[in-house]
Amino acid sequence: MGCKILVVAEHEGGAVRDITWELLGLAHAVAPQGGWGAADIKAVLPGQGIGAVAAAIAGRGAAEVLLVEAPELQDYACDGYDRAIEAVVKAEQPEILLFGHTPNGWDVAPLVAAGLGVPLATECSQIAREDGRWLFSRKAFNGKFIQVLDLGKARPLVATVQKGAAGPFAGTTAGQVRAVTPALGVLKARFVETKKGEAGGVDLTQAPVIVAGGRGVGAADKFEIIKSLAAALGGQVGASRPVTDMGWLPHQHQVGSSGVTVNPKLYIACGISGAIQHIVGMKGSGYIVAINKDAEAPIFGVADVGVVGDLFEIVPALTKAVKEARGQ
Amino acid sequence: MKGLVLIKQVPNTDSPFRINSAGTWVDESNLTYVLNDYDRYALEALLRLKDAGAMTEVVALTAGPERASQALRTCLATGADRAIHIKDDALTAAAPLVVARAICAAIKGEAFDLIACGLQADDDNHMQIGGAVARLLDRPCASAAMSLELRDGGTARVERELENNRLQVVDLKLPAVITVQTGINEPRYASLKGIMAAKKKEIRTVTLADLGMGADAIGADGYRTVRLTPPPKGKGAEMLQGPADQVARELLKRIREKTGVI
Known part of the structure; x- marks a missing residue:
């Protein structure tokens, strides 16, 4: 015993x-x-x-x-x-x-x-x-x-x-x-069912490339530059929790412990500080690029390559470079 | 029905965080404080029940130093009816279980049908107060609530957030406790009228001594933060610098070499 x-x-x-x-x-x-x-x-x-x-x-x-x-x-x-x-x-x-x-x-x-x-x-x-x-x-x-x-x-x-x-x-x-067989007594919580959350057409788990935006993107309409880079790379758009909470993107774009766990070949985190809840959902990615204005952001701890700077300058510049490389 | 929201005042997440000289917590001198984000959703969940006529009173409670009363004022301005402040500087270093005991002592004699709090506080990330209070009061608890519905027969139906976009539906017999995940609702902001009205609302202040918890209630059990350190750098990112066009070319080169997606 x-x-x-x-x-x-x-x-x-x-x-x-x-x-x-x-x-x-x-x-x-x-x-x-x-x-x-x-x-x-x-x-x-x-x-x-x-x-x-x-x-x-x-x-x-x-x-x-x-x-x-x-x-x-x-x-x-x-x-x-x-x-x-x-x-x-x-x-x-x-x-x-x-x-x-x-x-x-x-x-x-x-x-x-x-x-x-x-x-x-x-x-x-x-x-x-x-x-x-x-x-x-x-x-x-x-x-x-x-x-x-x-x-x-x-x-x-x-x-x-x-x-x-x-x-x-x-x-x-x-x-x-x-x-x-301990006595359980009178129970006040009762399990009803397990069900799927809100449905959507996005499946980030199969995406080879994910370009994800965080709080640093700033507003729903500013996600266009994230979407453009994802499109240029043939990838999907991901998000951290604040983005979906604020309704900038639907919940099914959320990567992290309360969203989906992903492992694409390439993960580009833009304006995402790297709360642990997000990192657990993407740290298995093949190659991680982080762009953030805060040099101390934890996201740089898991990234392969990082840029401290303004995502509104760097992301469009990268989109342009990718398009040129692909002859688009 | 009466509702209680347990809230915390936490440093603004954009604050310049530095470790204090003792190396045991953050240096609080450079911080600005706000109402914990998760708690805004917990308050909103109760205010919606009050708006719908299902709840007659919503009370906000915090345990923290003097400055925490500002977060209670925010709750009062947003729609809470009154507030309770367990005021003690030592609470910052207390084990969550000790805080939970103080909360239970402070609300003794009051019959709250539903107690709500945020899933976690943005500073210590403990995720314990809701569950500990529930257990001490012998009530059922559901964490990470993404929806809340009061049903006939004195139950609350809660959808708990699980991993991979799944929900666990659970019925709690009232009185009960829930911890609220962000995204359950869209929290309202205080109106000017609400801010004015809040000035007349009551904040009852109690100390740990008032609650019969002496100086030995905190720390005597040996619970303490030994140190606070920066996280390990991991593999460490290679950092690129320079004009955006140049950085973009360097990124493209690495993406080509390392990933094969282009």
Whole structure:
């Protein structure tokens, strides 16, 4: 009984979500710093009819999977999942509790931490031991800075972990699956359905070239220069969140954690500062060009080539050069 | 029905950010402050319920230093009926859970049917206050709301934003808490009339001591920011300089060499 690191596993449609493998990868990577081994890493898995999912996780990273099955847990609901996870945490007494920083992970983690009465570090990119303490590195000010947090004396130390913070666990384990049945009580949140957001004709995921504009473009009608460059390159127009929020472009143009994840051969970011929510959606692009007036903009941290300057001069000049090169 | 919006005053994102001398947070001396953008959408969501006659009162609450009262004034000018200010300089360094406890203490005795806040604050990006308050009050919570609809039988139907343009529809039994994603609505701005009217509206100020939370409520548990650092430069972009035409030619050359799209 008991464990040192407890990972909250996620599943969907009968499959393990990738974030779960990453959390297990992170757990295995940091466990030696605590003097722990593979046997100290477990997973909690709320759901219904997911024995096969539990077995898969026990075979790839978890010494034991605490499987909490109930009809109310068939789909995600905040209070049911909160109670299932809190009960397992109280029984297992882990030192560290890890959630994925996913829509369901960030939804339930504050409930669990508050229920346990312990602090929480969200959207962590790194967990490491320093001078005998566990420190949690996370983005603050939308990615302008890294905040290194000491969560203090309370246990467990609770964190939500950014996607891509660790590689997926690639080994095998001969873990066990153990069913637990905590009382869930009367639940006040009820899952209704999952549905598609607003539909549209744009599919950025298949575009070889994306020219994206951000807040720095300034207005809906000023997107013409972005559209012209995209057209010259045979690509699509992307946008950061403020652009779609302000209605300058429809939502389906939005790249980032709440929009689409893209990996074109070429991504040109114009007037996009590079909030982490945007970067996670485009950092996998083959070649990244960033044009921004602020030399300190985080976008330059992920770009291959950058220009500090006025996009209203540089973008039209690039469009002209591309057209000449293509004989247009 | 009564609604409560939890708001925060945050540095304007265009501010010149510098790390303070202790290396633990930003230097606040050069910053200008605004109402957190996400919170404008949360306030608007409640004001729309009031406009529709479903809500009788909308209260705005913040926890922060003296200057934060300005953000409450903005809410009052935009349409909130009254405000509560938990005023303490120490709150900036407090764990979100401690802030959530203070909020719950400050609203004790008031029956709010719906509590709304922004999905996150633009400074610390914690994304915790809504969920923590919900759990402390034993209420259901839905984060990243993209739509909100009150239904018969005392429930709120919320569409939560998921990844890849999908939505999760969830019914919350009232009283409940939601955290609001930007884009759920188009927030209104304060009118001149609203600004004038706001001057007569009440801001109730309470301190942590008033709430029975002593000096040891913050930091005694060892929670602290060890350091704030610039992000790693990553692979580091090659930076081009010069006149636009010249920069464009250099960009074209690299795009040709590296991507093959031309």
